[in-house]
Amino acid sequence: MTSETVFDISVGTRVPAAPDTVFAYVSDLTRSGEWSPECLGGEWTEGTPAALGSVFTARNHRAADVVSWAPVVRGEWATQCEVVASEAPRVFSWAMRDSSGRAQESVWSFLIEAAAGGSVLTHAFRMSDLTEGMREILAKLSGDEKQQFLSDWSGKLEGDMRRSIARIKAVLESTS
Template sequence: MANAPVATGDTRTPEAGDREQPALFRLAARTHIAATPTEVYAVVSDLARSGEWSPECVGGTWISGEPGTVGAVFRGENLRAADVVAWAPVVRGTWFTESEVVAAEPGRSFRWSMRDTAGVRQDSVWSYEIEPAPGGSVLTHRFRMGRATEGIRGITAALDDAGKRRFLADWNAKVAADLPVTLERIKRVVEKKA
């Protein structure tokens, strides 16, 4: 397997809720890391360290629950540059999100769902999945959004149908570019420690 992260469309079998309505976004990227699944999991499940690898999240804090466990809530601090989908009315500069851990299987899988301003989980899930592989592990980073989140609805509210389609295509391309960047940075962090 090549060492460089590779972004792809996410070809997993749709989940039950996906059959009713196609996902707005379904993306994945994967890379090989020269470390055990346990070592990889210890890094990626620590969302407070996200600033070390995320193109937008600069870090944050756990605000409820036991950090890294199902039900724990993380408040992320994010920073978005002016040139990110520059034509669209997206938040620029510093902004905050809340997410809730929805799966935490040490050495295997870590997933979190974005919450809306009322604290309700949305149909927007980020994940890391880890598989043992010769010489270490394969780490897959996925993003799936079924129904539009509160944020996406706010961005597209004033756009006509063509503008909405353009935004969704441009945002898809942005996330597809971010996933391999995130993985390459995680790879450097983990392999430096291993």
Template sequence: MGDITESIAEIAPLFLSRSEIRISAAPAEVYSVISDLPRCGEWSPECQGGSWVSGEPSAVGSVFRGENLRSPEVVAWAPVVRGTWFTHAEVVAAEPGRTFRWAMRDSAGRTQDSVWAFDVAAAEDGGSVLVHHFRMGSATEGIRGITAEMDEDGKRRFFAEWGEKVAADLGATLERIKQVVEKG
């Protein structure tokens, strides 16, 4: 019998990252900003904004078309999309003042096991605590394409570097949201 080994790309979750920040504003005020995805260009390191293409804006089931921009320096050795590209995401949870989550769609319009999320709660001493999460349970269409020609060492390197990039992006996003919300 041959040796059966599981590829690093098949281990779930593939990515799991979380960051949090304290914001001097009520949860409802924070939620009104984070659930307004067309404004994401104000805080996201990659998403430049976009528009709602179906459904009631910010409601479960609505679809957002995001315009994204990635520089050549991001995991420069890997064959990731550079420059401008577009994504579609479906809102999968929307509880005003509490949680807002969206799942990335593949090229056929199916939701993938790739969810970005915000959770907001009242802080004990006033204001809010905002948590930003990212979870990719299994490789998305894009990740499969990026890693298709990589050997296991290359995949390990890519997943480690991409995980660091995502973690840094979560923190940068929260810092920028804090600035946007607190400036009013």
């Protein structure tokens, strides 16, 4: 079976902190509530925090007005994420797990590069092959609605990622 990329989004910014400092902050998913518009935080539930294969159980919240016409989860819910790359101080990635506990091709990443005066931090999201949740959402939509949803959701994701990276930068600026 061949993969089709559904989402491939990245946003970046310069931050006034060394790569190891940036990595330590973004790989501590318990602090994700400080930066994410949707994730409220959570806890490490399997393995060593931030290590390859470790599992983080996230608490999330989505408001009613987020792509309000679409049949997406609203209010609070939990997800499990598995660390799929942890290469300090360069890459930290986690994949959303499905209902049976398998990592899906829905991967969030932070990429960190040394730069003059600090680092360049890139926040990326890639989904190839639809996740369980996306299949359920799209099954409820007509052909035109599916295309509209993918476009609207892509815009929502990019906006959330821009807010996240701006918040991360603000925290790192205040501590540098």
